[in-house]
Amino acid sequence: MPGSLLQRISLTHALLAMTLLAVTHGAAAGSRIIATGGASPIEGGGGGGLSPWAVITGYASTEEFAVTGFATRVDVRDFTLSSRGAAIGWNDRLEISYTRQALDVDPLDATLKQDIFGVKARLYGHLLYSAWPQISVGVQHKRNRTFALPEALGARDDSGIDVYVSASRLWFAALFDRNVFANVTARRTRANETGLLGFGAPGESHSMVVESSVGVFINNHWVVGYEYRQKPDHLASVEENDWQDVFIGYFPNKHLSIVAARVALDEIAGLPDQDGWYLSLQAGF
Amino acid sequence: MRRVSTLCLVVALTGAACAHQPSADDLYRDLGETQGIAAIVDGFLLHLAGNDRIVDTFADTDIAEFRRLLIEQLCDLSGGPCEYSGRSMAEAHRDMDVSAMQFNALVEDFMKAMDDAGVPRGAQNRLLALLAPMHGEIVAP
Numbered sequence: 001m002p003g004s005l006l007q008r009i010s011l012t013h014a015l016l017a018m019t020l021l022a023v024t025h026g027a028a029a030g031s032r033i034i035a036t037g038g039a040s041p042i043e044g045g046g047g048g049g050l051s052p053w054a055v056i057t058g059y060a061s062t063e064e065f066a067v068t069g070f071a072t073r074v075d076v077r078d079f080t081l082s083s084r085g086a087a088i089g090w091n092d093r094l095e096i097s098y099t100r101q102a103l104d105v106d107p108l109d110a111t112l113k114q115d116i117f118g119v120k121a122r123l124y125g126h127l128l129y130s131a132w133p134q135i136s137v138g139v140q141h142k143r144n145r146t147f148a149l150p151e152a153l154g155a156r157d158d159s160g161i162d163v164y165v166s167a168s169r170l171w172f173a174a175l176f177d178r179n180v181f182a183n184v185t186a187r188r189t190r191a192n193e194t195g196l197l198g199f200g201a202p203g204e205s206h207s208m209v210v211e212s213s214v215g216v217f218i219n220n221h222w223v224v225g226y227e228y229r230q231k232p233d234h235l236a237s238v239e240e241n242d243w244q245d246v247f248i249g250y251f252p253n254k255h256l257s258i259v260a261a262r263v264a265l266d267e268i269a270g271l272p273d274q275d276g277w278y279l280s281l282q283a284g285f
Numbered sequence: 286m287r288r289v290s291t292l293c294l295v296v297a298l299t300g301a302a303c304a305h306q307p308s309a310d311d312l313y314r315d316l317g318e319t320q321g322i323a324a325i326v327d328g329f330l331l332h333l334a335g336n337d338r339i340v341d342t343f344a345d346t347d348i349a350e351f352r353r354l355l356i357e358q359l360c361d362l363s364g365g366p367c368e369y370s371g372r373s374m375a376e377a378h379r380d381m382d383v384s385a386m387q388f389n390a391l392v393e394d395f396m397k398a399m400d401d402a403g404v405p406r407g408a409q410n411r412l413l414a415l416l417a418p419m420h421g422e423i424v425a426p
Contacts (some may be wrong), residue, residue, distance in 0.1 A: 031338060031390045
């Protein structure tokens with residue numbers, strides 16, 4: 001699809017151009033400490049690679065705004081996921097995000113698409129400073145833009161709402177004097193394969209799933225870690241499996257971050273062994 | 286090191302156990318003792334002076350006294366031979382209405398100062414672990 005490839009390339013270029021512009025013009029970043037905004041997960045907002053975290057995207061602290069944009073590509077055996085979006089963080093309190101996903105299904109020469117509107121609010125604590133973890137609550141409203149295949153597989157609806165609670169905490173000098181990060185997210189969802197295969201199925205209601213991420217900061221700019229995302233299994237026609245990844249993240253400055261990961265997505269839509277690579281670029285102001 | 290071994294020997298000879306534990310002043314020594322801490326604090330003050338976000342907060346501060354107390358506090362906190370003689374963090378910041386933004390800006394300047402002074406990564410993280418809980422006493426609710 002040359003059109004979508006062109007879109008992808010131009011978005012990446014736009015992000016890079018925005019970053020260069022911000023860096024060369026000394027655009028003010030927010031006041032929070034580097035890397036505390038996290039990366040951009042596939043569903044948008046602030047978080048890890050596969051899972052939202054309690055962090056608010058960008059570096060906005062008291063009375064500050066932050067804007068982040070991202071482009072992510074996940075390449076596994078039979079699928080390619082392209083996810084791109086933008087998010088606003090305010091006051092280290094509130095986050096609003098919009099994300100577009102396109103999943104190329106190579107064997108069928110088809111593309112599944114959905115949009116995700118996200119809102120997240122920090123309820124308690126500070127990632128770095130409080131004794132208890134930072135707690136946030138979030139909502140993701142997902143809308144399929146293609147529904148023929150999900151419907152054929154037995155999905156009931158072409159839209160759905162995920163609600164989640166996340167807890168994030170960083171411990172200074174916790175492992176060989178290195179800083180250790182962890183996040184746990186509990187999500188209530190009806191989404192099949194994050195929604196790309198529609199929502200719900202006959203006789204199935206919501207599921208509660210748990211997603212966890214851990215990371216060790218080698219220094220203030222490099223982090224390595226692991227994520228596990230539990231998933232529901234609502235569709236009777238195809239099996240849905242949990243996802244996991246090992247990642248390395250690089251935060252050279254407050255305007256740019258890059259995350260690369262090895263992902264294991266197991267079986268998706270009847271196609272087994274979906275292992276592959278994840279690459280994500282985030283630009284922020 | 287030598288003093289510790291001698292101490293161990295003396296303690297062992299008197300019949301008490303002597304476990305191989307990191308001594309209480311490890312961090313103080315990793316920071317470069319009083320001289321190293323003074324270098325961090327001086328760099329920190331320079332960063333603060335150039336930081337528009339927080340410099341005004343220090344308009345009424347006696348900088349020489351602030352410097353002396355901060356060195357003393359970090360020496361005490363890191364296990365050095367000092368006793369912090371200043372007010373508690375809660376008392377010192379009571380009417381300052383410090384925002385989370387100002388606290389973050391201050392932490393960032395402190396991290397820059399530790400980098401500038403060549404403080405090893407592990408010692409930086411251990412010191413931050415001791416300083417981070419002060420957030421609750423410094424930032425206005």
